[in-house]
Amino acid sequence: MRPLLPALLLASAFPATAFAQSAPDVADLAGARAAGGETQLLARGYESRFSNTVGDQRYTFWWNARTGRCISVSTVDGRYGALIAVPAENCRDAGSAAPVDHHQPAAEPGYRDPGSLVLVCYGAGTRPTVQNNPRYSWNPRNHKWEWSNELSNNAQGFNSDVQIELYGDHGRIHLGPKLVAPIHSGDDHGWWDLDNLVVTPDRITASYRINGLNKPKLTVDRRSGGITIQAITNFSGQCDSGDWAAGTRRF
Incomplete structure (x- = not known):
């Protein structure tokens, strides 16, 4: 079975304040080049488990058996974006139960709420935009060619x-x-x-x-x-x- 989350978000039934769980031991890697970041994660006891690609972003799940922490790491243009702690279930092996550190407190039941979805x-x-179009036109009052600005409404993709x-x-x-x-x-x-x-x-x-x-x-x-x-x-x-x-x- 693939990870429960394909991205850096948490699927839980908690109020908004419980979703964004930081991973302080790796927070300094945000913005790092992916190659160097992977070296640092390995040095800190993490191992890569799964990855997914959505749009132009790649999301990789890393598991630390020592701390019992699973994190999601987003990579865009070769650099790390957000590094966020997610439920341990997201680092499970195919066909196996989620990795468990018995020294860690049990995951809160909200993470398994079947009504949650990410x-x-x-x-x-x-989106609408206003564009300034410069024009070079004849001014009959001054009897000469002059620059002027003309505003127009446009839709920007x-x-x-x-x-x-x-x-x-x-x-x-x-x-x-x-x-x-x-x-x-x-x-x-x-x-x-x-x-x-x-x-x-x-x-x-x-x-x-x-x-x-x-x-x-x-x-x-x-x-x-x-x-x-x-x-x-x-x-x-x-x-x-x-x-x-x-x-x-x-x-």
């Missing part, structure tokens, strides 16, 4: 990632920088709570509040993995949460 989505979107965590009847969403409006509020370190959350076997729908006038609505098709976000800035892409069997929904 999605990592990657796609593209458009971009690529971005979206990360979604569902736990029980609550959820939250983390947006790539290009999906966040310049004027925004109500987030917790880049995470927004999901409102009007409805989860069915085939579909996930919800909304969240970027600001008073911008309340995007998201829809996730659990069979195709497609996601759409409709607001002033629109987005569509594909989500993953791990392996799936042919003919079944993706998550």
Whole structure:
């Protein structure tokens, strides 16, 4: 069986404060080149277990038998991004139980909540922009050619990632920088709570509040993995949460 999480997020049923668990023994490796970071992880007692690729990011799970810690490491453009402690189940071997250090306290039951779900989505979107177009035109009043500026409204394309965590009847969403409006509020370190959350076997729908006038609505098709976000800035892409069997929904 592949790791429970294909990315650096935690699938748990805890409130938001419990999701982002730091790994202080490796925090200094954020931003390091991947080759040097791997050498350091090995020197600190970690061994590589699994890896997944989502979009342009690679996520690798490392297990430390001495401390009983499993961490997820994201790599982008050859450098380490976030290094986050995740439940030990994510470092399990195929077909085996999760590695256990009996000197460590038992994992909290929320990590095994069947109602929890973590999605990592990657796609593209458009957002409105104002473009300044310089023009060289004839000024009949001055009887000469002059430069002037003309403003026009345009739609700018971009690529971005979206990360979604569902736990029980609550959820939250983390947006790539290009999906966040310049004027925004109500987030917790880049995470927004999901409102009007409805989860069915085939579909996930919800909304969240970027600001008073911008309340995007998201829809996730659990069979195709497609996601759409409709607001002033629109987005569509594909989500993953791990392996799936042919003919079944993706998550």
